[in-house]
Amino acid sequence: xxxxxxxxxxxxxxxxxxxxxxxxxxxxxxxxxxxxxxxxxxxxxxxxxxxxxxxxxxxxxxxxxxxxxxxxxxxxxxxxxxxxxxxxxxxxxxxxxxxxxxxxxxxxxxxxxxxxxxxxxxxxxxxxxxxxxxxxxxxxxxxxxxxxxxxxxxxxxxxxxxxxxxxxxxxxxxxxxxxxxxxxxxxxxxxxxxxxxxxxxxxxxxxxxxxxxxxxxxxxxxxxxxxxxxxxxxxxxxxxxxxxxxxxxxxxxxxxxxxxxxxxxxxxxxxxxxxxxxxxxxxxxxxxxxxxxxxxxxxxxxxxxxxxxxxxxxxxxxxx
Amino acid sequence: xxxxxxxxxxxxxxxxxxxxxxxxxxxxxxxxxxxxxxxxxxxxxxxxxxxxxxxxxxxxxxxxxxxxxxxxxxxxxxxxxxxxxxxxxxxxxxxxxxxxxxxxxxxxxxxxxxxxxxxxxxxxxxxxxxxxxxxxxxxxxxxxxxxxxxxxxxxxxxxxxxxxxxxxxxxxxxxxxxxxxxxxxxxxxxxxxxxxxxxxxxxxxxxxxxxxxxxxxxxxxxxxxxxxxxxxxxxxxxxxxxxxxxxxxxxxxxxxxxxxxxxxxxxxxxxxxxxxxxxxxxxxxxxxxxxxxxxxxxxxxxxxxxxxxxxxxxxxxxxx
Numbered sequence: 169x170x171x172x173x174x175x176x177x178x179x180x181x182x183x184x185x186x187x188x189x190x191x192x193x194x195x196x197x198x199x200x201x202x203x204x205x206x207x208x209x210x211x212x213x214x215x216x217x218x219x220x221x222x223x224x225x226x227x228x229x230x231x232x233x234x235x236x237x238x239x240x241x242x243x244x245x246x247x248x249x250x251x252x253x254x255x256x257x258x259x260x261x262x263x264x265x266x267x268x269x270x271x272x273x274x275x276x277x278x279x280x281x282x283x284x285x286x287x288x289x290x291x292x293x294x295x296x297x298x299x300x301x302x303x304x305x306x307x308x309x310x311x312x313x314x315x316x317x318x319x320x321x322x323x324x325x326x327x328x329x330x331x332x333x334x335x336x337x338x339x340x341x342x343x344x345x346x347x348x349x350x351x352x353x354x355x356x357x358x359x360x361x362x363x364x365x366x367x368x369x370x371x372x373x374x375x376x377x378x379x380x381x382x383x384x385x386x387x388x389x390x391x392x393x394x395x396x397x398x399x400x401x402x403x404x405x406x407x408x409x410x411x412x413x414x415x416x417x418x419x420x421x422x423x424x425x426x427x428x429x430x431x432x433x434x435x436x437x438x439x440x441x442x443x444x445x446x447x448x449x450x451x452x453x454x455x456x457x458x459x460x461x462x463x464x465x466x467x468x469x470x471x472x473x474x475x476x477x478x479x480x481x482x483x484x485x486x487x488x
Numbered sequence: 489x490x491x492x493x494x495x496x497x498x499x500x501x502x503x504x505x506x507x508x509x510x511x512x513x514x515x516x517x518x519x520x521x522x523x524x525x526x527x528x529x530x531x532x533x534x535x536x537x538x539x540x541x542x543x544x545x546x547x548x549x550x551x552x553x554x555x556x557x558x559x560x561x562x563x564x565x566x567x568x569x570x571x572x573x574x575x576x577x578x579x580x581x582x583x584x585x586x587x588x589x590x591x592x593x594x595x596x597x598x599x600x601x602x603x604x605x606x607x608x609x610x611x612x613x614x615x616x617x618x619x620x621x622x623x624x625x626x627x628x629x630x631x632x633x634x635x636x637x638x639x640x641x642x643x644x645x646x647x648x649x650x651x652x653x654x655x656x657x658x659x660x661x662x663x664x665x666x667x668x669x670x671x672x673x674x675x676x677x678x679x680x681x682x683x684x685x686x687x688x689x690x691x692x693x694x695x696x697x698x699x700x701x702x703x704x705x706x707x708x709x710x711x712x713x714x715x716x717x718x719x720x721x722x723x724x725x726x727x728x729x730x731x732x733x734x735x736x737x738x739x740x741x742x743x744x745x746x747x748x749x750x751x752x753x754x755x756x757x758x759x760x761x762x763x764x765x766x767x768x769x770x771x772x773x774x775x776x777x778x779x780x781x782x783x784x785x786x787x788x789x790x791x792x793x794x795x796x797x798x799x800x801x802x803x804x805x806x807x808x
Contacts (some may be wrong), residue, residue: 240734243783250597252783266601301646312749316636323751325786333781334745337657425654426749429632431643460654461670463572466645 172196172228175268175484176238177216177281180256185218187226188485193292195478208262218270237484238268239284239356241309246326249278255349265289276401277324277487281480283329285473286313288483300432303473304331304423307439309349310357312426320487327436331426332357336418340451343414356422360415362394362441369397369411370429377409398445407463412448419448420455427468428461438473492516492548494537495804496558497601497797500576503531503539506798507546508805513612515798516544528582529549529677536591555595557804558588559604566646569598575669597807599642603649605758605793606633606801607640613794615754621794622752624651624743627759629669630677632746640807651746652677656738663734676742680735682714682761689717689731699727718765732768739768740775747788748781758793 170360171183173190186198199221201214203260215238221372222231249265251257265278279287286295286303295301301315308331314321322328346364348355356362370389373382385391419442427435442449453472475482493510496503519541521534543550555711569585570775571577585596586725599607601732606615606623615621621635633642633744642648655674666684668675678684690709693702705711720728739762747755762769795802 178668240580245786252786314749316641317639321636321750323784324788325751325783326754327781327783327786328749328751328783330748330751330784333748335741335779337659339657341661352781353778354779371653421655428650428653429634429746429749430641431645431648431650433644459655459672459674461647461650461672463645463647464643464650466572466647468644486593 170196170407172226173237173485174219174223174228174230174482175284175382175486176219176236177284177480177484178215178238179281180206180241180254183215184481185215186481187222187223188483189456190486191469192480193288193475193486195481197222197479199225203257206257206259208259211257212264212267212271215268217222225262229419233271233274235277236268236272237277237284237487238265239279239484240264243327243330244278244280244415246277246279246322249276251278252327253350268464276468278408279306279320279484279487280311280313280329281328282313283320283322284487285438285475285479286315286436286483287487288475288479290315291486292482293479294436294471295434298434300430301434301436302426302430302432303436303438304361304426304442305439306362306419306441308361308363314430318429323374332424333417334360334425335396336422338414339417340414352416353474354484356418358438360419360441365394365411365415365441367390367399372407375454377407380405381408394441394445395449398447401447402486412451416448417455420452420457421459423452424456424459424461427456428464431464433467433469435468435470436473437470438479443472452460456461490516492546492552493805494539494543494548494553494556494774495604495801496539496556496804497604497800497804498531498535498558498560498577499601500561500574503535504801505535505542506801506805507542507548508802510806513608513802513806514749515697515801517542519545521761523577526579527577528576528584528587531577532587532591533586533771535588539592553594555597556588556592557597557599557604558585559599559601559804560584560799561601561644563647563650564598564600566597566599566642568650569596571598572647573670586779594736599640599646599804599807600631600633600649602631602633603642604633604803604807605744605795605799606756606803607634607800607807608795609756609793610635611806612802613755613799614791618754620750620752621754621756622746622750622755623758624746624762625759626680626682626739626761627683628683630681636751637749650715651742652681654742654745655800658734660730660734676738680739680761682759685714685717685731685735685761686712692727697727700725701728712764714761714768718767721767730773736768736771740772741779743772744753744776744781746778751784752789753789755788755790756793758799764790
């Protein structure tokens with residue numbers, strides 16, 4: 169039997185547990201459950217159940233496992249297992265690590281979902297064998313995972329990599345300051361995440377902004393997405409063009425600053441906004457090239473994430 | 489005899505070598521020489537001589553030393569010992585590590601001066617015993633040194649920590665884009681270093697900006713400095729006020745972003761602009777507080793650098 173690890177990916181809508189071959193990163197068995205009730209005790213039950221199902225499918229005795237890794241879409245104090253803030257779960261200061269440990273009788277190691285994904289990519293994916301890796305994710309949220317000197321850098325409190333919450337200043341002086349889900353204004357995420365872009369377009373269309381996006385959405389503003397903005401941009405829509413120039417500059421410059429500071433050997437890009445919007449991606453690339461410190465790009469390679477939605481459970485299963 | 493290490497601090501005007509007690513960080517002997525001629529072969533001679541003088545004063549046989557550490561005010565490829573770019577020495581792509589090794593017959597370990605200073609502070613100064621440390625320096629230049637997970641993080645190529653070259657956007661739309669010594673525009677250093685602030689004030693005073701700074705400088709614009717701007721600010725000078733608000737916001741926000749990304753346990757502030765300009769420091773602090781991700785400040789403490797001008801030789805002497 170190969171060496172096996174157990175990992176959990178805890179998002180806002182589902183919990184997914186997997187048994188992973190820790191030599192190859194292959195998923196041996198997995199079990200996914202929806203989170204209907206997000207109260208911490210109920211989520212502990214759901215995660216415990218998913219772990220038991222996955223373990224049983226793989227023929228593993230959960231009680232005999234050395235530890236379980238969990239990637240959480242939120243800020244985690246890695247050392248204590250406390251989830252400080254997980255907006256998608258509406259959690260604040262939840263001692264989830266300890267609660268889950270009590271429920272399953274096995275030590276639990278918690279980390280942010282993007283830290284875990286970066287670790288998965290480093291072990292088995294787009295950064296295999298590379299010691300200095302920055303993963304940038306722009307999807308419904310914005311964040312990063314940092315592998316520095318061959319190790320997961322999750323910081324003194326476990327909240328490193330909060331790339332979505334660096335403060336930025338848009339180039340157009342008429343852009344209103346936007347409030348972020350974290351409660352602050354000026355966060356990169358507030359201007360560039362898929363959810364926030366869609367919300368902004370809806371607001372601005374409702375206020376009369378001239379754009380083809382509403383038509384592309386079939387008149388149903390709830391269908392507005394970053395992907396539709398990208399379609400509109402490629403169709404020559406001036407509103408989409410101005411919006412993408414702003415979003416692309418903010419993202420390209422912020423990613424460049426991250427590379428200038430950290431000098432990674434590999435930059436991994438993930439998330440539906442970065443990977444699913446080709447027009448935006450081209451602007452991000454151009455703005456990155458214009459802003460990054462040249463010396464930090466010597467030996468830098470850029471890759472798309474390989475592991476996709478599996479990065480979380482795989483990385484969690486091999487958390488040290 | 490205590491365990492001894494040899495370190496060199498190579499700036500733009502002087503080379504200083506020291507023999508350091510690697511248990512306590514105490515300087516046992518030191519020798520400083522001015523760099524009259526900055527050609528690499530001449531600098532190798534000066535550094536070799538300084539090392540021999542310091543070693544001899546401490547009763548150490550230089551040939552018997554395991555390695556010598558050198559902190560260089562510039563970008564260094566740590567692995568190869570090449571100085572990529574040292575504006576103060578007017579060097580580009582100088583294989584200084586190899587040249588010095590040949591001259592002294594001892595392996596040489598090169599790193600950026602602020603990386604070395606951060607390492608010195610971590611070993612013996614303001615961050616002793618702390619594993620996640622960010623040192624931010626704002627003096628004639630702007631830069632940072634990063635200790636992450638207990639180790640010096642100098643990146644894949646040895647150029648991590650180039651904090652002075654993150655790109656920023658000033659809040660006043662009438663501020664002209666400023667070119668940095670590195671050749672790019674929009675670098676934090678171009679707006680906030682002591683040298684660049686002084687140059688900007690001189691330009692703007694020459695162009696008729698109404699300010700008391702010229703009077704404070706006794707009419708001699710060559711005496712303009714960040715410290716004089718701070719004096720003017722505290723005297724109620726509106727020009728100095730607007731300038732410091734802009735510089736303070738840029739610095740405070742950029743430092744906050746660094747902390748948000750890296751989640752250090754200790755932030756060390758150094759350099760004449762940060763430590764010698766109390767009015768500016770108060771603005772930086774306020775802007776930092778307004779911009780930093782709250783979760784990254786849990787357990788964060790801020791200290792002034794302890795080792796001052798000795799941080800370089802001390803850190804270099806104990807480079808791993």
